[in-house]
Amino acid sequence: MSLDWTKAFAPRALKLTASEIRELLKLINQPDIISFAGGIPDPALFPHAVLAETFHEILSNPETRGAALQYSVSEGYQPLREWLAQTYLPKVGIATHADNILITNGSQQGLEFLAKLFIGTGDRIIVTNPSYLGALQAFSLYEPTFVTVPVQGEGVDLAALETEMAKGAKFFYLTPDFGNPCGVTVPLDQRRAMLELAYRYGVPVIEDSAYDQLRYDGEPVPPLLALDNERVNQPRPLSEATAQGQVIYTGTFSKSIVPALRIGWVVAPQPVLQKLVLMKQASDLHTPTLNQMAMFKVADKIIFDHAAGIRSIYRDRRDAMLAAMKDFMPQGVTWTEPEGGMFVWVTLPEGLDAAELLAKAIPEIRVAFVPGAAFYPDRSGKNTIRLSFSVPPPERIREGIKRLGGLLTAAVEALKVKA
Ligand SMILES: Cc1ncc(COP(=O)(O)O)c(C=O)c1O
Known part of the structure; x- marks a missing residue:
């Protein structure tokens, strides 16, 4: 008799299903496909020469190679933690201390640890609708009750957030800057209002800052953690002050340098950080020291x-996409105009199904995108699409949007006929 593995798995494992994005990425590697699907940095922009030189320097130096290849502490490489606390994070207005930083294997690992730390089966967590798919996947494993608040062009629906926070929640997760998937930036007054709600109802906030270096225009808006610092900072010393904050912040070099070294970080109050360090120990002991050392040197330099x-370069691509959208999209289709990041979020007229359109788009017009429903915990949003502009050059973007515009024009016409 053959074993039924699904009966052997824990119930939570049954929640793990292949993401549409991953399945899609398998299909779209053919060179004639214009892909707006992956939310990945352009590999042509990776700083390979400085990376090669840095790895060589570390491994050829007898004073560094031993430590680089040895086991190390779970908190992370101390010079990198200090550089983040003293040089990198202050540039975005965050005052923190190296002791409040854990280096993780990409910020994805930080999100997974936070899920493990906070979510018990059935616990309410608040996420924006839509939200980053990788976070939803990490959270799902711990079987929360997802509660959603809409995010649109003007930001997050604060009335909905207040209603949900008032009922209690383990945390509120958001990507406030040019979020994945919808490219929206949460305005300053909303950030302050969100924090006020979080304080009033005692809900921790998880701020995902994956795209912090990718602002193309407009003034930077301080991270929620910076605003949280303002409230608790004075006149206490920093390490003590951050212990009293309510925002947990995740960051990464994946979008600004390279994803492959898997260097991310979590900034958190001490009680949270201490638990995360123990999780890190239990999970993989530490992030590879060689990668941390290399990233520290490279980041400091470049x-x-x-x-x-x-x-x-990404600004030109975003502009090419937005200009082409204006020229080729039919009436009834709307989209966001992101100030940064990698994504334009498209809303089609009600009644159109982006997944059905994708099934046509790949074979017929050789264009790929991600149907937006994947980013909604409740799988609504069938009439939405995520387009990434980070990889194709501007002329390919224009051609792809022209083809997509043709497909959507036909779909909108067909919808009118049906009605
Ligand atoms: C919003 C957001 N957060 C986190 C991540 C995870 O990035 P990494 O684990 O490479 O740091 C991504 C990657 O696409 C993302 O878009």
Whole structure:
């Protein structure tokens, strides 16, 4: 008799299903497909030469190679934690201490640890609708009750947030800057209002800042953690003050340098951080020290110049996409105009199904995108699409949007006929 594995698995494992994004990425590697599907950085922009030189330097130096290849502490490579606390995070207005930082294997690991730390079966967690799929996947494993608050062009629906926070929740998760998937930036007054609600109802906030270096225009808006710092900072010393904050912040070099080294971080109050360190120990002991050392040296040398360079390239691509959308999208289709990040979020007229359109788009017009329903915990949003502009050059973007515009024009016409 063959074993029924699904009966052997824990119930939570049954929640793990292949994401549409991953399944899609398998299909779209053919060179003639114009892909707006993956939310990935352009590999042509990776700083490979400085990485090669840095790895060589670390491994050829007898004073560094032993430590680089040895086991290490779970908290992370201390010079990297200090650089983040003293150089990188203050640039976005965050005052913190190295002791409040855990280095993780990408920020994805931080999100997974936070899920493990906070969510018991059935616990209410609040997420924006839509939300980053990877976070939803990480949270799902711990079997929460997802409660959603809408996010649109003007930001998050604060009335809905208040209603849900008042009922209690383990945390509220959001990506306030050019969020994945919908590219929306939460305005300053809303950030302050959210924090007030979080304080009033005692709900921790998880702020995912994955795209912090990718702002193309407009003024930066301080992270919620910076606003949280303002409230609790004075006149206490920093490490003590951050212990009293209510915002947990995740960051990463995946979008601004390279994802492959898997260097992310969590900034958290001490009681949270201490638990996360124990989870890190239990999970994988530590993030590879060689990668942390290399990232520390590379980031210190190039991050701000490199980020400025990639910003100007991604800005051109975003502009190419927005211009083409104006030229080729039919009436009734709307989209966001992101100030940064990698995504334009498209809303189709009610009645159109983006998944059905994708099934046509790949074979017929050789264009790929992600149907938006994947980003809704309740699988609504069938008439939405996520388009990423980070990889194709501007002329391919224009051609892809022209083809997509043709497909959508036909779909909108067909919908009218049906009605
Ligand atoms: C909003 C958001 N958060 C977190 C991540 C995870 O990134 P990483 O684990 O590479 O740091 C991503 C990756 O796409 C993302 O879009």
